[in-house]
Amino acid sequence: MAPNAKEVSASGSLDGEHAFANITYEMQKGDSGVWTFTTPVLPSEFYRYHFTVDGVRTVDPANAHAIRDVGNISNVFLIGGGKADLYKVNDVPHGTVAYRWYNSPGNGMMRRLSVYTPPGYENSTAKFPVLYLFHGVGGDEEAWLGSGRASEIMDNLIAQGKAEPMIVVMTNGNVSQEAAPGEGIQGFVKPTFMLPHTMDGKFEETFIDVMKFIESNYRTPATKESRAIAGLSMGGFHTANISLYYPNTFDYVGLFSSALGVRPMNNNPSPVYQNQDEKLKQQMENGYKLYWMGMGVDDMPMIYNGNKNFREKMDSIGMKYEYVESKGGHTWNNWRDYLSIFAQRLFK
């Protein structure tokens, strides 16, 4: 309803064809002052959109449901009846989501992380395996819960018997900040993409602080076979590096549209990036149960080719992995999919 506006558009992936793109659709003004745009029947998915009113990006005043992704707030809706049923809150047992603060001596600060514990965790004495799950550049410890629907995906897969009950730890991979924007002592800062210490090795070096906290605060076997690690984009880069830098620690490794190739690892002075060829060979020799990679066919060439080069390196030494190439590019649609696939393969 914008009787005084001259131009209104909707942006998102609302035409049923480009399920992974952000496209702007002009809206038409009706006599009553209501602007409309009619989508075709849309496939089942978790959708994000926003309006632009006379040149100003805005949320839909008729939809109270919105998510912040880096610095933008977008509205969301969900169409079920297909894959997005995994992303819904269904009438199944729900796990707990907790925001906790842990001591990171390596960063000289207390830091915030999110922990999903599976249904029944609190009323049990059993030990549960752990999936460490990392966000991309510009994200934070809330990204996998908001855009990624991680707690809904885990609840639903566990209820269907498709995933083992597990703890999921969602860290903040930007070690120059202790918490998501607005949740730390820096206050309501403007979220940005490239913070100090982004992809310089510091997150990987200090990841031991996260593991120590989790393994002393949660009931988990703390063995290689009970640890999985995965991440999207920058988080996939973190995942690859952590699985190299902490040898023989993870039986399951998942790279989702991993930002391999974005930084020349060998030019970085961090010990994380030294002798990676030798470390990779050692990782292969130590063995693991699953090294899984997902990639959108339309991802950025730097990322697509960086992963291709990495797979060729693995091929050259005979290192096993599974590779899934999906439609679309560097999007949450793919990452929700990859988590849904990867989680079903863990701890079995």
Added chain:
Amino acid sequence: MAPNAKEVSASGSLDGEHAFANITYEMQKGDSGVWTFTTPVLPSEFYRYHFTVDGVRTVDPANAHAIRDVGNISNVFLIGGGKADLYKVNDVPHGTVAYRWYNSPGNGMMRRLSVYTPPGYENSTAKFPVLYLFHGVGGDEEAWLGSGRASEIMDNLIAQGKAEPMIVVMTNGNVSQEAAPGEGIQGFVKPTFMLPHTMDGKFEETFIDVMKFIESNYRTPATKESRAIAGLSMGGFHTANISLYYPNTFDYVGLFSSALGVRPMNNNPSPVYQNQDEKLKQQMENGYKLYWMGMGVDDMPMIYNGNKNFREKMDSIGMKYEYVESKGGHTWNNWRDYLSIFAQRLFK
């Protein structure tokens, strides 16, 4: 930045005088297409605002920090150097915030609540007292954490030695829904003010389910002297009624702008509302440590007078209470203040 817009305004309490009102301020268009409005120096407070662009309510595209309150999304900012320092994330030990699901047989469903546990809870064997903290009509289990800054207030008061470490349980007082809009099986429903079972006694009748869950899942003495109950508006109404309906259960009762007088309790068939005069006398005879009431002088007459009548009833039987009247009306500014005051009085 809205070069194509014809009219832009900012709404909030941005003139330094009306710290509790929602006022609309016209903005002026500059040559560059940037619209401006300059506030005077504003007092320390947690502020909420939104823009209106050519008649359409919108968020500030330059501010990624926003909170949903019932059906509206507003931007927020905080000015420190005064009372709002209590509402900031400071460099102090932080408690944990967890979203948990509990079984409510009285409502035939699993329901979601928020729990704040104080710093050190997880690495201790001590028992902690519990404050049950209720939202107003249209709110949910996220309201006290978002608009109410409850976890920041508790962290800061505990760090300053002004409040005892305590567990704070924030329920969803709308028993027709299992969780906040978007967090339950109803999906991304439109938040509304009056849902089925709003203030009909059902929340109070089934509150035993909440207490049972908390007292079997958290380390707490489960005694009268370790239980406090408080709420704002509808939550203050719930608080008054629960403290009557569960006799001799709470040593601390807090009514924040309580919606007394909104519904004629005696015409409601729920057992919660029967014989309230007798129950009140019994509550007085059983004794308690603190019955605290806060009220804004500009609150709605129905609520202001409803509380006046209730205090007169307490006076008439010689029942003790403390009453604080503050500036402004039915606003989160007052409720954050009331929580800050009330929490310091508990469990000492």
